[in-house]
Amino acid sequence: MYTYETLDIQSASELNETTLAGKTAKEVIRWAYATYGNDLVYACSLGAEGMVLLDLIAKEKSDANVIFLDTDFHFDETYELLNQVRTRFPSLNIQALKPALTPEEQADQHGERLWETHPDQCCAIRKLDPLEKGLKPYNAWMSGLRRAQGPTRAETPFVGRDERFQSVKICPLIHWTLDDVWAYIEVNNLPYNKLHDENYPSIGCTHCTAPVAPGEDERSGRWSQFGKTECGLHRA
Ligand code: SF4
Incomplete structure (x- = not known):
């Protein structure tokens, strides 16, 4: 089993x-669960790809570990979907991770509307730091990245060394198109975020x-007013 320390460029290429x-x-x-078992966690954002991965994962390892970053700033539809997912996949070990600061504490310590003044700092507090803490107990994490999601993801490999979180990162859906994702959701009658039906x-x-x-x-609707394209979770 490769860890962050042992997965060098040559091993990853192989x-x-x-x-x-x-x-x-x-x-x-x-392969991922045969290799890592409980040493692997899926970080699910509850996007359309997330529904596909949750279903595929539950069929392979029904008690798999899953984390969701609850930034406190999600849409009501996203929290509703989280409840639907817990009902649909009751045996998955799904944990919602909260930031260290509540929205009020963040405003007190760093100013109101940090997402407008310093969006990178806001993402660091509400996403990166909680994910870093959430990944610590595991040797590998899984993500639903697809290459077709945009230029920043075009070279994503199945397995890579994640320098930001010092972990092994596994992305089983890299070769899927958005149409593949929606076809799978439809065929398997999976829940999904209703905002997807409203051009999100x-x-x-x-x-x-x-x-x-x-x-x-x-992904052009994400941080469209800030010239930012990624929250930092998926830096190469
Ligand atoms: S800056 Fe990042 S964490 Fe803050 S509200 Fe926006 S997406 Fe969420």
Whole structure:
């Protein structure tokens, strides 16, 4: 089993270009749990890809560990979906991680509307720090990134060394298109965030998510007013 310390560039290349080359998402997930078992956690954002991964994961390891970053700033529809997911996958070990600061404490210590004045700092407090803490007990984490989500994700491998969180990162859906994701949701009758039906292909915090126009990049509605494209969770 490779850890952050032992997964060097050559080992990662061998995994991606030999062991996992041409594998389906289901096969990558099977390999991931056979390799890491309870040492693997899925960080789920409850996006459309998240519904697919939760279903595939539950079929492979029904008591898998899942974390969701509850920034306190999600849409009501997202919290409603979290409840639906808990009902649909009762045996998954789903934990909602909260930031160290409440919204009020954040405003007191760092100023009102930090997401407008210093969005990177806001994401660090409400997403990165909680995820870093949440990943600590595990050797590997899983993410629903897809290469087609935009230029910042175009080179994502199945398995890589995550320098930011000092972990091994596994992304079984890299080769899926958005159509693949929605076809899977439909065929398996999975719950999903109702905002997706209102032109929100990518959904984060209320303050930083806007609907997108037809033909725009899937993630162009995220931080559209701040010139920011990623929260920092998926830096290469
Ligand atoms: S997405 Fe916006 S509101 Fe949410 S943590 Fe990041 S900056 Fe703050």
